[in-house]
Amino acid sequence: MEKLEHPLWIVQLVNALLGALVRRAGEAMGYHFTGHDVIPAYMVMVLLIVVFITALCVFVRSRLSVENPGTLQIILEDGLGAVRGLLDEWIGPKGHQYLPLVATLGLFILLGNYMGLIPGLMSPTSSINVTLGCAITIWVYYHYQGIRAQGIVGYVKHFWAPPGAPWLIGFVYFPIEIISHAARVMSLSLRLFGNIFGEELVILVLFSLVPFLVPLPMMLLGLVTGLLQAFIFMLLSIIYLQGAVAVEHHEGEHGHDAPSGRQAPAAA
Amino acid sequence: MSKRSVLTLAVMVIAGASASVFAQQAPAVVPAAAYPDMVRWSIITAGFALGIGAGLAALGQGRAVAAAAEGIARNPGAAGDIRGVLLLGLVLIESLAIYVFVISLILLFLVPLGS
Secondary structure (H helix, E strand, O other), X not given: OHHHOOOOHHHHHHHHHHHXXXXXXXXXXXXXXXXXXXXXXHHHHHXXXXXXXXXXHHHHHHOOOOOOOOHHHHHHHHHHHHHHHXXXXXXXXOHHHHHHHHHHHHHHHHHHHHHOOOOOOOOHHHOHHHHHXXXXXXXXXXXXXXXXXXXXXXXXXXXXXXXXXXXXXXXXXXXXXXXXXXXXXXXXXXXXXXXXXXXXXXXXXXXXXXXXXXXXXXXXXXXXXXXXXXXXXXXXXXXXXXXXXXXXXXXXXXXXXXXXXXXXXXXX | OOHHHHHHHHHHXXXXXXXXXXXXXXXXXXXXXXXXXXXXXXHHHHHHHHHHHHHHHHHHHHHHHHXXXXXXXXXXXXXXXXXXXXXXXXXXXXXHHHHHHHHHHHHHHXXXXXX
């Protein structure tokens, strides 16, 4: 896959500025670099997104206003409100306490997906390292929140048997549950990676065939898939969180009353 | 020509020019006889795997969309909820096709078994 990557000037610039420093630091820790670029391209892109989001937030924060909100403020407030509504709808009235991580990951992935459409940049999410990092973050986070909400004993117990089922079913249920939780990392990361990388590959192939006008419909499709994939990553994180923090009711008649209005799908 | 269409055309020309820069860096062509059998079979397998995977996933997605359209036609008031469920289901089906796509990428670019 290395042959498909063309050198980007911003990657070379960052490597020229910081490469020697990173190389020295890495070799001090016993890591030896083999490639030409010490800082890989996706890392530079991730840093760009971080710088961009920080600058945007500082800029918007400096001109926040209640009486006379600007366009940017309204857009950002609507986006955050939508994520918050999603959290409250799925998890329950206390769902918005998970807003910071979920919304940040959504914004990061959205910007990452759209970056590939700008000439001279690439999508960091078309690298499996970035998507796997996001997926592992979500995985650790929802387990942590589940343990915090139910206690370690209650959390492990909800792996053993579904509420209302006989105790013995755990011998079948537990391995399946472990496998399904482990597969969530794979499915989250591979879905995002496959979509974005595939889209970039299609645009690249079309560019090499007809470098004029023809790739434009594909790039338009990229706008749609980029938004959709960011939304889906966020939605699945919310569903996983909901499954982890849902407090079970022990009464018989309200046995299926989840705190949320919806039921999570079985497949993930 | 309005100012906007001129600007659009200019952007397209720039995009086209940058694309030809990419195209010049195509790797040198290796004669087919240089590839061992394993590599040839992995290329064929990758194509067939993606074809089968995409076709079956498309069948599943078609059923999902058909059911959702029917549901919305019967009860337009539930369109919002149905759309949410449809989106989630479509993505979960599509992720199976994406797994096959990743496998074919591995077969194409990272030749298996070290050959």
